[in-house]
Amino acid sequence: MKKKISVNKWSFDNMPESYDSHLKRSIPLYQESQFFINKISSYFIKDQNINYEIGCANGTIIGSLAKEYKNFKKTKFVGVDLSKKLIIEAKKRYKNIHNLSFQSSNASQYSFKKCNLAIIHYVLQFMTDEEKKILINKLYKQLIKSGAMIVFEKTLMEDSYSQDIFSGIYNDFKFDNEYSPEEVIKKSLSLRSVMRSSTSENNIKLLKACGFKSIYKFFKWGPFEGYLCVK
Ligand SMILES: C[S@@+](CC[C@H](N)C(=O)[O-])C[C@H]1O[C@@H](n2cnc3c(N)ncnc32)[C@H](O)[C@@H]1O
Numbered sequence: 508m509k510k511k512i513s514v515n516k517w518s519f520d521n522m523p524e525s526y527d528s529h530l531k532r533s534i535p536l537y538q539e540s541q542f543f544i545n546k547i548s549s550y551f552i553k554d555q556n557i558n559y560e561i562g563c564a565n566g567t568i569i570g571s572l573a574k575e576y577k578n579f580k581k582t583k584f585v586g587v588d589l590s591k592k593l594i595i596e597a598k599k600r601y602k603n604i605h606n607l608s609f610q611s612s613n614a615s616q617y618s619f620k621k622c623n624l625a626i627i628h629y630v631l632q633f634m635t636d637e638e639k640k641i642l643i644n645k646l647y648k649q650l651i652k653s654g655a656m657i658v659f660e661k662t663l664m665e666d667s668y669s670q671d672i673f674s675g676i677y678n679d680f681k682f683d684n685e686y687s688p689e690e691v692i693k694k695s696l697s698l699r700s701v702m703r704s705s706t707s708e709n710n711i712k713l714l715k716a717c718g719f720k721s722i723y724k725f726f727k728w729g730p731f732e733g734y735l736c737v738k
Contacts, residue, residue, distance in 0.1 A: 517697040519564065519590040526565050526593065532684040534629060535677075535728045540659055541568060543726060544626055547735055548572055551624045551655045554579040558623055560586045561614045561642065562630030566597030566607075569626070573607035582606070582623070587614050615642045619649040625656045632661050632704045643717040647738060656719070656736040662707045664730055673729040707732055 515521070522529055531537055552558055552572070560569035563586030573584035584607045588594050594611040601607050610617065614630070615638035625646045631639050646656055664670040681691050705713070707724070711734070714722050719736040726733030 514693070514696045517694070517701045519588075520592045526596070527567070530564075532686065533681065535680055535731055536726075540628065540726060540733060541571075543733060544568055544628065544657055545571065545575075547655070547657055547725075548624055548626070552576055552579070552582065553623050553651075554581045556621045556623045556651060557583050557585055557619075558625075559619065559646075560584075560626045560628070561646075562627060562633075563588050563597060563609065564590070564593045566601055566609060568628060570597070570601045570604065570607060573601070573604050577604070577606060579606070583608070585610065587612055587617050589613050613638070615639075615645075617645075619645055621651060622646070622649050623651060623654050625650065627656065628659045629661060631658065631710075632702060635703060636705075639713060640717070643713065647718045650738045652738055654738050656714075656738075657733070658710075658714070658736065659726070659731070659733045660710055661702075661704050662710060662730045662732050663704050665706060665708070670730075676729060704730075710734070 519526070534540075548558070558569075558572065563569050566586050569584050569586040576582065576584070586594075586597060586607070586609045588597070588609070588611060591611045594609045597609045601609075615634065631642075634642065643656075650656065664673055678691055682688070686694075710732070711722055711724075714734065714736050719738065721737040723735040723737075724732060725735055
């Protein structure tokens with residue numbers, strides 16, 4: 508008799524380990540992408556309007572920016588995430604930070620206000636093509652002129668040969684971070700129908716179609732990419 512594996516659909520509301528440990532063990536160069544977000548943001552945060560993080564999870568990135576800019580009296584920091592559980596955690600962690608708020612919503616249905624900056628760190632890959640388009644169009648409209656969007660995405664490689672090599676290397680990364688082969692396979696089964704990565708070329712096409720003229724690919728580790736998009 509063949510043994511059947513029971514599969515759960517991947518959900519950030521129901522993860523098999525704590526969120527922080529999961530992220531650090533699953534995303535290559537996580538500290539470095541936070542470094543770039545922090546430094547790039549300093550070129551765009553002004554003492555006016557709002558700064559958003561879309562898919563903020565338990566609030567680490569937007570929380571650290573809100574603390575850093577607490578002396579800016581007229582700007583605010585807002586984190587939006589689909590997961591009610593992670594938003595409850597974020598609100599608890601940052602309850603004493605007064606320039607920061609969190610909203611639980613599907614970001615593509617959220618009403619954004621005028622903003623300086625939007626950060627989207629490994630989130631679009633969980634949205635449908637239609638949702639991605641709606642979200643980026645909305646953000647582009649609300650960004651001030653010379654405002655920016657910082658996007659990180661796990662992409663599909665340009666052909667099946669490179670996809671094969673870099674999927675293998677990404678598995679090695681997870682094994683080095685002490686995930687077992689069974690955990691890696693279970694996660695990849697649970698992500699079927701949830702993960703909707705695009706190629707780098709298609710991501711850039713979408714960003715251009717939504718209006719961004721200056722798009723800088725400043726970060727790359729195999730399929731993991733970072734783009735700075737300036738309005
Ligand atoms: C890989 S995590 C990245 C979290 C965070 N940006 C970070 O780097 O710590 C992806 C996050 O996107 C959120 N997410 C997925 N689809 C979303 C949507 N349609 N609207 C808002 N958040 C979404 C998930 O709930 C999850 O917290």
